[in-house]
Amino acid sequence: xxxxxxxxxxxxxxxxxxxxxxxxxxxxxxxxxxxxxxxxxxxxxxxxxxxxxxxxxxxxxxxxxxxxxxxxxxxxxxxxxxxxxxxxxxxxxxxxxxxxxxxxxxxxxxxxxxxxxxxxxxxxxxxxxxxxxxxxxxxxxxxxxxxxxxxxxxxxxxxxxxxxxxxxxxx
Amino acid sequence: xxxxxxxxxxxxxxxxxxxxxxxxxxxxxxxxxxxxxxxxxxxxxxxxxxxxxxxxxxxxxxxxxxxxxxxxxxxxxxxxxxxxxxxxxxxxxxxxxxxxxxxxxxxxxxxxxxxxxxxxxxxxxxxxxxxxxxxxxxxxxxxxxxxxxxxxxxxxxxxxxxxxxxxxxxxxxxxxxxxxxxxxxxxxxxxxxxxxxxxxxxxxxxxxxxxxxxxxxxxxxxxxxxxxxxxxxxxxxxxxxxxxxxxxxxxxxxxxxxxxxxxxxxxxxxxxxxxxxxxxxxxxxxxxxxxxxxxxxxxxxxxxxxxxxxxxxxxxxxxxxxxxxxxxxxxxxxxxxxxxxxxxxxxxxxxxxxxxxxxxxxxxxxxxxxxxxxxxxxxxxxxxxxxxxxxxxxxxxxxxxxxxxxxxxxxxxxxxxxxxxxxxxxxxxxx
Numbered sequence: 001x002x003x004x005x006x007x008x009x010x011x012x013x014x015x016x017x018x019x020x021x022x023x024x025x026x027x028x029x030x031x032x033x034x035x036x037x038x039x040x041x042x043x044x045x046x047x048x049x050x051x052x053x054x055x056x057x058x059x060x061x062x063x064x065x066x067x068x069x070x071x072x073x074x075x076x077x078x079x080x081x082x083x084x085x086x087x088x089x090x091x092x093x094x095x096x097x098x099x100x101x102x103x104x105x106x107x108x109x110x111x112x113x114x115x116x117x118x119x120x121x122x123x124x125x126x127x128x129x130x131x132x133x134x135x136x137x138x139x140x141x142x143x144x145x146x147x148x149x150x151x152x153x154x155x156x157x158x159x160x161x162x163x164x165x166x167x168x169x170x171x
Numbered sequence: 172x173x174x175x176x177x178x179x180x181x182x183x184x185x186x187x188x189x190x191x192x193x194x195x196x197x198x199x200x201x202x203x204x205x206x207x208x209x210x211x212x213x214x215x216x217x218x219x220x221x222x223x224x225x226x227x228x229x230x231x232x233x234x235x236x237x238x239x240x241x242x243x244x245x246x247x248x249x250x251x252x253x254x255x256x257x258x259x260x261x262x263x264x265x266x267x268x269x270x271x272x273x274x275x276x277x278x279x280x281x282x283x284x285x286x287x288x289x290x291x292x293x294x295x296x297x298x299x300x301x302x303x304x305x306x307x308x309x310x311x312x313x314x315x316x317x318x319x320x321x322x323x324x325x326x327x328x329x330x331x332x333x334x335x336x337x338x339x340x341x342x343x344x345x346x347x348x349x350x351x352x353x354x355x356x357x358x359x360x361x362x363x364x365x366x367x368x369x370x371x372x373x374x375x376x377x378x379x380x381x382x383x384x385x386x387x388x389x390x391x392x393x394x395x396x397x398x399x400x401x402x403x404x405x406x407x408x409x410x411x412x413x414x415x416x417x418x419x420x421x422x423x424x425x426x427x428x429x430x431x432x433x434x435x436x437x438x439x440x441x442x443x444x445x446x447x448x449x450x451x452x453x454x455x456x457x458x459x460x461x462x463x464x465x466x467x468x469x470x471x472x473x474x475x476x477x478x479x480x481x482x483x484x485x486x487x488x489x490x491x492x493x494x495x496x497x498x499x500x501x502x503x504x505x506x507x508x509x510x511x512x513x514x515x516x517x518x519x520x521x522x523x524x525x526x527x528x529x530x531x532x533x534x535x536x537x538x539x540x541x542x543x544x545x546x547x548x549x550x551x552x553x554x555x556x557x558x559x560x561x562x563x564x565x566x567x568x569x570x571x572x573x574x575x576x577x578x579x580x581x582x583x584x585x586x587x588x589x590x591x592x593x594x595x596x597x598x599x600x601x602x
Contacts, residue, residue, distance in 0.1 A: 060573045065497045094504070
């Protein structure tokens, strides 16, 4: 029961809090693409892969007191920070969610260090991972033209994905 | 004349209770409507199990798809035509995408997708790009035309204006289903002045905006959406039917995995039970097929499957209570244990259901959000987000809206028979 909710709480707990809704969305998407067991459905939206289901789950988890949402006014925009509460920790134990495997913990921590812009790039590339590399890059340029990703950033994104995949495979 | 621009000798019209008439002049659109994959949508209800609450809600995804097509046709042929911001060469691709946007929905699609871990969007893409009659028609326009239509529906088409007509917070899809669902359920909430909204829609750079003079019509649309969610889409009794439907499919799958010998082999489900299904298997399913199996399974020797099917077919639905999981988590554990002791399997008969499990959403203003909000074009040309201008929208957007229910078979607990004291204890906890 509510296993998928509990996995989201655990994800945020492992990260020791995540700042930015966009960042959270992309982190879960990337983990899902790496075959970690997240079931939220994603579609492509303006900032890349986005899950309405995940947004609703986060709302519910905040309502239930398992997550805490902090609204941070950044002047021209508002940012949200999410943290697991004590009740949330208790909830993950009661829901008997398996402990996060070491490669997932490492994956979450590596993603957390990155900017939401970078994660947007990575998740967009992964959204098109059924295409050849050149076509993936082309899609980024067409759909994310305004963000003007450089060739270095794109190389870094591919390397980042490769590292995460290798860690996953070693486990 | 190319196939893309070929017109029918005479315009065809479909009588429609929401839009009065749906007009078809393009040969491509007419041919698409005639394909077997599009005709299949006649056998998939738009609102799934809602007909068990609102008996009029028997309308299909076929009706809705035609409605979305008609709204888009009117926007581009009557409002956008001739405007410099609108690229007329996109006309056919957006009409096809509007018509075909729901092509991948399966029978009782939400429950079905949930149990078999499927995504109707993926099936829409497969139908558009696979060996289907729809693909054959689209390919006659040009080799890459099926991919273009698929990209619009998949929201990765380069022209965002085109995408936003089909998929945005004020799109043709929502404008049709709100009115159509209101009409067929018979409720009085889903009505708004669509004519006015269409007249004030403007193509602009990479989105469609609304002239600020049309703000009140949009407020009405947002309120309709809000009320329809609570009154129709989140209706607790309809969710009870959906819970039972989901449990039927779970039970049948579990039995198949255990090697259970069904009295009538569930041939249509075989590929879904073992994960080997093909696109052809998927297209062979519709709600008629599922309901036939439910009738047959009512006589199965597995008592759980038989009972759940009987409940669904004969509308003996689960009772429900409001349930605050944060406060009552321990109570849930206790209930599960008591259900087991009473010989009632909690996996199938004690179900926690949250509104995030439903495929509906509310208007979001877009603060650090992923989706483009509704933008108003002010008289000075500036673009303002709707909730910053409208007090009504501001009041209902950005609010947390969650709803949790616990479903259970009250009749099992009140029936005379064994373990009366235990059942009484359960009923006390469920008060």
